Amino acid sequence: xxxxxxxxxxxxxxxxxxxxxxxxxxxxxxxxxxxxxxxxxxxxxxxxxxxxxxxxxxxxxxxxxxxxxxxxxxxxxxxxxxxxxxxxxxxxxxxxxxxxxxxxxxxxxxxxxxxxxxxxxxxxxxxxxxxxxxxxxxxxxxxxxxxxxxxxxxxxxxxxxxxxxxxxxxxxxxxxxxxxxxxxxxxxxxxxxxxxx
Amino acid sequence: xxxxxxxxxxxxxxxxxxxxxxxxxxxxxxxxxxxxxxxxxxxxxxxxxxxxxxxxxxxxxxxxxxxxxxxxxxxxxxxxxxxxxxxxxxxxxxxxxxxxxxxxxxxxxxxxxxxxxxxxxxxxxxxxxxxxxxxxxxxxxxxxxxxxxxxxxxxxxxxxxxxxxxxxxxxxxxxxxxxxxxxxxxxxxxxxxxxxxxxxxxxxxxxxxxxxxxxxxxxxxxxxxxxxxxxxxxxxxxxxxxxxxxxxxxxxxxxxxxxxxxxxxxxxxxxxxxxxxxxxxxxxxxxxxxxxxxxxxxxxxxxxxxxxxxxxxxxxxxxxxxxxxxxxxxxxxxxxxxxxxxxxxxxxxxxxxxxxxxxxxxxxxxxxxxxxxxxxxxxxxxxxxxxxxxxxxxxxxxxxxxxxxxxxxxxxxxxxxxxxxxxxxxxxxxxxxxxxxxxxxxxxxxxxxxxxxxxxxxxxxxxxxxxxxxxxxxxxxxxxxxxxxxxxxxxxxxxxxxxxxxxxxxxxxxxxxxxxxxxxxxxxxxxxxxx
Numbered sequence: 001x002x003x004x005x006x007x008x009x010x011x012x013x014x015x016x017x018x019x020x021x022x023x024x025x026x027x028x029x030x031x032x033x034x035x036x037x038x039x040x041x042x043x044x045x046x047x048x049x050x051x052x053x054x055x056x057x058x059x060x061x062x063x064x065x066x067x068x069x070x071x072x073x074x075x076x077x078x079x080x081x082x083x084x085x086x087x088x089x090x091x092x093x094x095x096x097x098x099x100x101x102x103x104x105x106x107x108x109x110x111x112x113x114x115x116x117x118x119x120x121x122x123x124x125x126x127x128x129x130x131x132x133x134x135x136x137x138x139x140x141x142x143x144x145x146x147x148x149x150x151x152x153x154x155x156x157x158x159x160x161x162x163x164x165x166x167x168x169x170x171x172x173x174x175x176x177x178x179x180x181x182x183x184x185x186x187x188x189x190x191x192x193x194x195x196x197x
Numbered sequence: 198x199x200x201x202x203x204x205x206x207x208x209x210x211x212x213x214x215x216x217x218x219x220x221x222x223x224x225x226x227x228x229x230x231x232x233x234x235x236x237x238x239x240x241x242x243x244x245x246x247x248x249x250x251x252x253x254x255x256x257x258x259x260x261x262x263x264x265x266x267x268x269x270x271x272x273x274x275x276x277x278x279x280x281x282x283x284x285x286x287x288x289x290x291x292x293x294x295x296x297x298x299x300x301x302x303x304x305x306x307x308x309x310x311x312x313x314x315x316x317x318x319x320x321x322x323x324x325x326x327x328x329x330x331x332x333x334x335x336x337x338x339x340x341x342x343x344x345x346x347x348x349x350x351x352x353x354x355x356x357x358x359x360x361x362x363x364x365x366x367x368x369x370x371x372x373x374x375x376x377x378x379x380x381x382x383x384x385x386x387x388x389x390x391x392x393x394x395x396x397x398x399x400x401x402x403x404x405x406x407x408x409x410x411x412x413x414x415x416x417x418x419x420x421x422x423x424x425x426x427x428x429x430x431x432x433x434x435x436x437x438x439x440x441x442x443x444x445x446x447x448x449x450x451x452x453x454x455x456x457x458x459x460x461x462x463x464x465x466x467x468x469x470x471x472x473x474x475x476x477x478x479x480x481x482x483x484x485x486x487x488x489x490x491x492x493x494x495x496x497x498x499x500x501x502x503x504x505x506x507x508x509x510x511x512x513x514x515x516x517x518x519x520x521x522x523x524x525x526x527x528x529x530x531x532x533x534x535x536x537x538x539x540x541x542x543x544x545x546x547x548x549x550x551x552x553x554x555x556x557x558x559x560x561x562x563x564x565x566x567x568x569x570x571x572x573x574x575x576x577x578x579x580x581x582x583x584x585x586x587x588x589x590x591x592x593x594x595x596x597x598x599x600x601x602x603x604x605x606x607x608x609x610x611x612x613x614x615x616x617x618x619x620x621x622x623x624x625x626x627x628x629x630x631x632x633x634x635x636x637x638x639x640x641x642x643x644x645x646x647x648x649x650x651x652x653x654x655x656x657x658x659x660x661x662x663x664x665x666x667x668x669x670x671x672x673x674x675x676x677x678x679x680x681x682x683x684x685x686x687x688x689x690x691x692x693x694x695x696x697x698x699x700x701x702x703x704x705x706x707x708x709x710x711x712x713x714x715x716x717x718x719x720x721x722x723x724x725x726x727x728x
Contacts, residue, residue: 003557004255004564012261012275012282012656013258025264028257031249055569062574095251117568135569143560144249152559158582159523163558164248167524169361172382174343176370188347188380188538190313192325 019132020084027080031144035072038079044092048074050108051095052138054115061151065142073141074134084133091130095122204230204430205727206720207450207465209437209480211290213706214693214713215471216420217334219719223427227724230463231429232453234436235269235288238417243407251560254406256333260284260295260660269436272615273608274473275656277599279622281506283659285473286372289433290417292473293706296660297404298386298413299552299588300340301529301703302331302350302711305697306538310699314539314546316625317594318698321670321679322715328352330711330718337423338414338710339392341529342384348534357389359529361400365520365585369553372644378535383552386414386706387526394418402555404527406482416710435461436611440493440689441470442482448689454611467688467720471713474504474662474694475601479616481666481676481691482603494666494676494683494691501602503595503664504620505700506657508549508630510589511558512637514646519582522556528588530554537637537702545628549591549702551637556585591629592702595664599623620657630654661705666695680719681712688727692716 037045052074055067065071078084098118100109107118123131142148149160159167206222211233223229225617240244240246244253255264261283261625285292305324310317324638332353334340341357351537359382362370373380388395388411398412411418426430441462443449450464470477478501482492492500512684530553537548557565559581567576607615622630634651641649669675672684677709681696683689692713694705701708 003561012280013292022620025256025259025266028253030247031252056573057571059574112571119570136564139560139563140249140252140255143563144252145250149248149559152581156578156581157519157560158556162524163250163401164245164401164403169363169400169525172343172359172363173362174359176374177343177345177381179374180347180379180381181345181381183347186534186538187304187350188313189350190305190309190323192323 009011020129021085023081024077027077029076029080031073031074031141032069032146035069035076035100037072037075039085044089045075046108047092047096048134049146050115051092051119051134054112055135055138056142057112061154062148063151065138068142068145068147070138070141074137077137087128087130087133090128091122091126091134095119098122121159204228204463204728205724206467206469207463208469208471209230209451210291210471210473210476210693211385211416211421211431212473212693213293213416213709215469216290216416216424216469217713218469218692218717219429220420220424221714222426222651222721223424223429223718225721227721229429230465231431232435232437232451232463233289234432235267235431236433237289238294240256240409245401245403245406246409247313250403250406251558258295258406260286260405262287268610269434271609271613272604274604274607274615274617275620276617277620279620279655279657281618281620281657281659283475283618283662285475285659285662289421289431291477293415294407294417295405296415296706297528298526299704300386300707301550302349302352302385303701303703303708304537307699307701310547316546318667318669318674320698321668325573327708327715328713331707332711333714334707338386338419339388339395340414341382341387341389342360343382346381348379348381348537355384356360357392360387360389360398360526361387362530363521363525363555365522365555366525366553368516368520368644369587369640370531370584373531373533375643376640378533380531380533383529383532385526385529387529388412388414395400398526400524400526402524402527403558436613437480437614438483440470440480442486442488442493442686446488447687458611467635467690469528469690469692469716471693474665475616475618477691477693477695478601478665481612489685494685494689496685497673497676499597499666499667499674499676502597502600503667504599504601504618504662505593505595505664505697506620507661507702508591508622508626508633508654508701509658509660510630510654512587512589512634512635512641512649512651513584514641514644515580515584515648516646517583518586518663520556522582522585525555527554528552536633543632547592547594547625547627547629547702549589549629549633551633551640552588552590554586554588556582587641589633589637590702590704591626591633593626593700594623595667595699596623601665622654622657627654661694661700663694663697663705665698666691667698668696669698680720681716687699690716690720
């Protein structure tokens with residue numbers, strides 16, 4: 001979409017290119033609400049919760065992504081799109097493999113600093129797009145959360161309610177056009193009607 | 198095959214043009230049947246009716262049909278050096294359901310591009326020919342704005358007042374004043390006061406994610422209620438497979454699949470194709486026959502050629518102060534046509550507009566700029582509510598190598614081929630686009646921005662899909678004539694974005710609907726010829 005482009009890194013969604021960004025289009029998963037895990041077993045679910053909490057940690061009045069159900073949202077989305085399940089499962093297992101090799105303990109037992117370092121390592125070697133997929137879905141769950149939006153309003157002044165409820169604004173002040181109105185016409189005259197029907 | 202009752206006019210496509218033309222003809226007394234491959238949008242599912250609207254906008258409401266994949270959507274491929282990220286909707290109201298409502302008139306010079314600037318093509322009509330229809334359209338849609346802009350000819354007053362500026366608009370206005378440039382409140386298809394039974398806009402913003410209270414003038418809430426009231430028969434979930442011609446070569450109707458996939462035929466003495474810049478050439482090419490082996494109405498070879506998208510970008514200014522970027526109509530601050538007319542001293546021909554938008558919303562901003570991990574919140578806080586956006590749109594000249602063609606390797610749900618676009622920015626477009634972005638930086642710096650970022654020129658934003666069945670006087674260099682009738686096929690009309698011989702440098706929906714109203718009148722005035 002036009003509004004989420006990373007400068008220099010945007011790819012057009014193509015009908016002929018397998019891509020989670022395409023596959024997810026039909027997966028309507030409302031953000032929020034209580035839901036458990038459908039695809040992931042408890043062990044992998046715990047790893048994913050630690051993963052999403054590392055992607056967006058808590059700060060000020062804002063919770064971490066796991067607290068607002070981002071892992072469950074990822075699971076629910078992948079439930080709707082079976083083609084994405086293998087890459088998610090493989091990615092979770094791969095992260096635990098890296099944690100065992102580099103930290104000597106489960107990812108869920110690592111410190112925040114260790115988790116970030118391990119995820120960067122996984123991100124660098126991920127050839128399946130699974131990291132980007134979980135990151136994007138985590139951002140969706142986080143910034144679709146009414147709890148997060150309310151906290152953002154507190155911290156930044158960005159209104160959490162105006163986009164869906166509206167807000168008053170001062171009317172346009174036409175008096176400020178005085179200078180422009182005094183300028184000469186700035187368009188080319190090219191003649192009248194063709195007279196053709 | 199099921200016989201259908203006859204109409205005077207069969208319209209294919211219910212979007213911006215099909216809606217306007219259907220209403221106009223019906224209100225004048227014609228019996229109109231309109232075939233729409235999609236369905237009505239369920240307004241309860243509009244993203245902006247929900248707190249998680251940004252998420253819904255990326256899935257159910259995704260503007261790219263390859264992502265959204267509604268039942269009526271067909272696959273779209275994107276090839277070329279600058280692939281087009283196609284944005285369109287197949288439903289009642291067409292792509293207007295996802296537009297922002299920027300609602301410009303073209304300038305008189307836009308109709309004489311070849312004569313004035315030696316590039317592109319002249320239109321077979323003038324601004325003055327179209328002006329009365331712009332006025333009618335602005336009344337039906339309920340357009341907000343202000344007459345008197347010195348960057349355009351005198352015109353009738355607009356029916357609704359301009360949208361409020363907000364702090365971001367004030368910053369932009371003051372920048373233009375500081376630079377001594379022309380500026381004017383942006384015209385928008387948004388009911389800034391109650392209009393035609395629609396509620397006044399209450400400034401929720403991000404209009405492209407749907408307007409639950411119907412203040413945004415999408416064709417499903419402007420033209421269609423009146424069209425249905427006057428008797429238009431709208432058949433949804435009716436996917437046209439081919440246009441039918443009679444032994445004498447005239448268009449006589451269309452074969453289409455109904456919602457159950459059964460083939461049906463609708464017949465009428467006049468057939469109007471209004472399927473948009475991709476859908477119209479797709480249908481004409483699908484309607485090939487021994488008599489028309491290269492597609493219907495294609496003796497010129499130009500069906501599907503000359504795809505124009507506009508040269509577009511965003512520039513974003515970062516400000517120390519909070520800019521209240523969270524409210525106001527998305528495109529509704531102020532705009533400039535300072536650089537709209539050709540000035541060869543700039544190193545290219547034709548021109549562009551710059552239009553003020555609002556601030557980015559949290560999810561889209563986070564996806565753009567906020568890295569994951571410990572630095573996430575600081576990166577977002579640095580920009581959220583401290584940025585506002587400028588939309589930049591410039592003229593894209595017609596080039597035959599920019600084109601669409603059928604894609605039989607990817608088919609829709611009924612076995613009809615998808616479409617493949619091929620697009621490469623021309624040299625003039627690159628020069629124009631780079632200057633356009635540089636000028637936007639200049640404005641935002643004048644507004645006091647601490648820094649400015651932009652989105653570059655590629656991939657191409659495919660909001661405006663134009664020129665693929667263009668109008669003109671010469672059958673060798675155009676597909677339809679000045680009344681929108683196909684040069685090759687009597688009683689076959691094409692009116693939509695594909696009709697535009699040149700793109701102008703502004704959002705096209707206002708012009709497309711004015712053309713449709715004019716086309717309706719020309720069909721009506723010659724009605725005795727059809728019966």
